[in-house]
Amino acid sequence: MTDKRTIRSRSRGAAMFVLGLMTGALVGRPRADTAPEPLVRHSREIVNNASDAIISADENSVVVLANPAAAAMFSTTVTEMQGRPLSHYIRAAAGVGHTPPDFFRHTDTRAGRRATDYSVTGVRGSGELFPIEGSISSSQQDGQQLYTIILRDVxxxxxxxxxxxxxxxxxxxxxxxxxxxxxxxxxxxxxxxxxxxxxxxxxxxxxxxxxxxxxxxxxxxxxxxxxxxxxxxxxxxxxxxxxxxxRPRALDEGGLYFALQGLRDDFVERHGIPCALYADEADLRLDDAASTAIFRIVQEALTNIARHANATHVTLNLDRLNGDLLITIRDDGRGIRAEDMEKAESLGLIGMRERVWAMHGEITISADDPSGTRIDIVLPLGGHTVE
The missing domain is CATH 1.10.287 (Helix Hairpins)
Known part of the structure; x- marks a missing residue:
């Protein structure tokens, strides 16, 4: 059975062939053996409908032809691309020549699946740089060297x-x-x-x-x-x-609800920050694994608030809904920033995520309105409830 890689390779070869017919018919001198107009028209349709970006350039690195996929990739139009320098769309390495192959020299050939693929930098119409991979081939048309370039936005x-x-x-x-x-x-x-x-x-x-x-x-x-x-x-x-x-004794002696109450009271006494806990004891009758994980998640959240939030009030909500436990932790502090959540040293947040994901749950951490941070957690409780 032919695999997808073979099919894609064949489609690339076909695209290069039909693009050669098109460029030969459009930029070459009239000859008796020039491809018939119906074949050129059919070839143009194939290239225009190709999902990959396809560009044809001459030996002076001027774009001769481009398909709509290429225009969309570079945020421009086919008409705008034709006649423009290739350097307007692909950034060449410093110190290289000016022919199309020079744009692909000194690049990483390991980026693609094939040795013929190269990793280069594209330039959109807005000036935005983005990574692309592509392959290049050359052909002679009426004594003129033409290059076919197939590109992919990666x-x-x-x-x-x-x-x-x-x-x-x-x-x-x-x-x-x-x-x-x-x-x-x-x-x-x-x-x-x-x-x-x-x-x-x-x-x-x-x-x-x-x-x-x-x-x-x-x-x-x-x-x-x-x-x-x-x-x-x-x-x-x-x-x-x-x-x-x-390990809090309340987890073993009274369960999660009383352990969270003790955690809340200790937080208020130690840091002087008012903290409200809204929960129903019946909703928190869970097994040891779930109770411990939820306790540690809330504990880590309160620790982060005490260290970083500069908050004056904290609210803890735990509710059961359709077999899930919904946990919302809110404070009125300075609010978390996107870069805070991406810091490699934010081990507390990473630990919270890992505990949530270990229970196949979801966690969202965001800045609250009008100020502060909000943590929303959804934990499926299938198999963790205790009657």
Missing amino acids: SDRHMVQQKLARSHNQLRQLSAALQTIREEERTHIARELHDDLGQILASLRMDLNLLQRPERSPPESLRLMKGMEDNLLTAITSLRRIATNL
Whole structure:
């Protein structure tokens, strides 16, 4: 079965052939064996209806013929292109000659699928530069050298490649940041265990040794036991604080709704920014995976607001609708800019997106009206609900 690449190659060859007939009939001297007018007319129809941009230029790099696809590519008309220098539409490399092949020298031949493809820069009628790929062939018509150029606009492909490269770079940075955060958390936990629990346990051991001495009077023993009790309460408090920092107890004890309430209260107390939470406990009865992901998403959003937004009020809305959970987080701060969302170091936003995408959801981050930032998230809850 003939594949699409073979068909496209044949169509290119046919286009070059019929364009040669046209240019030969239109720019060549009258000859007895010139192609019949019906064939030239048919050839013109083929070239004009071709989806690829096709240009014919002479050895002085003057455009002899162009089809409508070429005119559309360069934001001009066929009439306007004919008789114009090729350099008006294709940017030549510095220091090269002036024949059409010179425009394609010193270019990247790896850009296309075939070795005959070249990557060059096109110039639209507005002066906008854009990437194009093309192939060039030459033919003799009545002693005159003519060049047929077939071009493709690859702006969309380049944009996709740039987005993929930027996405891969962000994921690499996110992975590196997660490794750093993990090590920092381990160091922090080890320090807290050593400084808090370690010292308290050492003090308890010393008091226990003193308490075991027979010469201790009852009042002294009571004083030591009271100190040991205080140390034990302090150790319990420290242990709970460390455990809560690792994972909120409310997620396990009360569920997502109460965990978000605690997160909201802690945010208000720590940063002094009023925060309203609108949610129904029944809508947030979800399994552990979904509850943890949603909690971390909201936590990261509040962290970003506290660090960057300069907001005076925050609103959290969580609603169930047709099997989806709709989350809206709004603040009245300075508002996020498009360039902020594209920064490679915006690891908080990247982390939020990754958690949403992991649940097959959608997230939109935009500047709110009249001021502030709005985050809209849609999470499908199929398989995550708990009765």
